[in-house]
Amino acid sequence: MIAEDHEERAPQGRPSGGDPPRQFQTPPHRKIIHVDMDAFFASVEQRDNPDLRGKAVAVGGSSERGVVAAASYEARKFGVHSAMPSVTARRKCPDLIFVKPRFDVYKAVSTQIREIFAEYTAIIEPLSLDEAYLDVTTNLKGIETATEIAQEIRAAIRSKIGLTASAGVSYNKFLAKLASDHRKPDGMFVITPRMGPAFVEGMAVEKFHGVGPATKAKMNRLGIHTGRDLRSQALPFLIENFGKAGGHFYWISRGVDHRPVRADRIRKSVGAEQTFALDMTDLAAMREALEPVIDKVWRHCETTGVRGRTVTLKVKFSDFDLITRSRTLPHAIDTRAELARNVFETLTGAFPFRKPVRLLGVSISSLGAAQAGDQDQLTLGL
Structure with missing residues (x-):
């Protein structure tokens, strides 16, 4: 069943707990679609x-x-x-x-999907190869409702590409994402402004963006199991227990999230990793194994022109425990040799490890604004 589509209306009143941060302040009315490809x-x-x-x-x-x-x-x-x-x-x-x-095939198909999106709006925020937000408040075809646009997009993906997609339609990004999950696979759901707060109240907290297993466990220990439980908590209590994320939880539990869809969203990091056929314990062997990983990362940097200041080493052990070690430089890394030197110094500083190593990864973040077009936030597997 698809709910009736309405334009967003400004919230009536403001929940207690102080003024919302800038990303939650009332924007112009929006119609947002979240499209998520099925498996x-x-x-x-x-x-x-x-x-x-x-x-x-x-x-x-x-x-x-x-x-x-x-x-x-x-x-x-x-x-x-x-x-x-x-x-x-x-x-x-x-x-x-x-x-x-x-x-290479998945990326080519993703490009085809985005070409369909671009027939309706230029305001597209890719999250990965298989999902994106679209702001269709005004659209290139003059279609009246976001629901109709989402239906057309799903039909075009099916007929032109031979795949199915799920879509969520709502007045903000948080609810559009929840809506697309609600009827997967090959489904669609609309959350109107009238439905929003009540819909959130009935959701389990682990369905909320930003609530992983550790946060879920902590919330459950505090007696917070649903959106309704979360909404009943005071803002100071949530900040005390969850830090900056507490403010985020406070507002989304009320169905409030006015982050814009950013067509120019800057990529946060680029990385590559390698899982080894045999566990490693030798430092020299790890350095050798990291060479092609570093090559992969730097090749992307050279291709796109992106540069970053923070180097992160990812280490996964034989028991699947995971650690990361990072270092931030005062300047952007400008050569492959500089990247390698910082990776190896980080590895040496963390060595020896108490357990055999199963996987090593390298990423660069704190990226400069001078980077070029590719916006896919995808770990570059080897």
């Missing part, structure tokens, strides 16, 4: 190989050290999900079919 990587593989259709498919490595990058909905029924070790996925679903990822 994107796996669906592309099923589209391109008819033998995989209707079957449990995992995109990723099938070896003992492999990790699932994406899972079809047939596989998800068995509890298989992204970032799961392949051995665990195989145990949960013995008939699981592993397919090697084809990131």
Whole structure:
């Protein structure tokens, strides 16, 4: 069932707890769509190989050290999900079919999808290859409602690209994202201004953007399980327990989020990582293994012109525990040699490790505004 589509109306009154921060202050009325492709990587593989259709498919490595990058909905029924070790996925679903990822294909398909978006609006904020926000408050086709635009986009993706997408329509980004999750896969839902606060009240807190497993556990310990529970908390209490995020939780629990859709959203980081066939304990071997990872990151920097000041080393151990170590320089890193030197110094400073190392990754952040066009926030896998 699709709710009736209405334009946003300014909130009546203001909840107690002080003035909202700038991103929550009342903007012009908006109509926002969040489009999320359904099991994107796996669906592309099923589209391109008819033998995989209707079957449990995992995109990723099938070896003992492999990790699932994406899972079809047939596989998800068995509890298989992204970032799961392949051995665990195989145990949960013995008939699981592993397919090697084809990131060049996924990126090409993503470009086709964005071309469809661009027929309706220039205000597109990609979040990854498979999802984006669209501001259609005013649109290029003069269509009256955001609901109709979302329906047309989903139909075009199905007919032109052969894939399905879910869409959420609402008056802010937070609710549009919740709405797109509400009818997945291959569904659509609209949250109107009248529906917004009540819809949020009934949501489990783990459905909220920014609430991961650790935050969920802390909220639950404090007796906060739903949006209604969250809304009943005072702003000082939430800030005391969750820091800056407490203010975010305070406002979104009231259905308030006036962040604009940013077509010029600047990429926050670029990174690459490598999972090893055998666990590593030797520093020299780790340095050698990091060379192609550094190459991958720097190649992207050179291609796009992006430069950054913060270097982060990611280390995942054999038991899947994860640590990161970062260093921020007073200037942007301008050569591959400088990047490598900072990565190796960070690695040496963190060494020795108490456990064998399964994965190493490198990323650059604090990026300068002089970067070029590619806006995909996607870890560049090797």
